[in-house]
Amino acid sequence: MEILLALALLVVLAWFVTGPLRRPAGEEEGGAELEDPHIADLEARKEAKYREIRDAELDHAQGKLSDSDWRRQDAELRQEAIAILEELDEAEGEGPRR
Secondary structure (H helix, E strand, O other), X not given: OXXXXXXXXXXXXXXXXXXXXXXXXXXXXXXXXXXXXXXXXXXXXHHHHHHHHHHHHHHHHOOOOOHHHHHHHHHHHHHHHXXXXXXXXXXXOOOOOO
């Protein structure tokens, strides 16, 4: 009885693990469209820039950055974020943001 249970468990596990190999080649996971790599790169850069802005705000709140250093850094980071957003809009065909 224990051998039969172990064998059944092994078959279920093998079925689960080999699931991605049984899918047709053209089928996508979740049915989503393929994402443009350039847009995906811009989205990743945007999120990274937002994270830098939050980190700078946290450093300022913790006293690691002086007011003048934080203002300078914040202005630079936000300017870079705006440039990324404009590039992302152009890549998506919406034209520049203004």
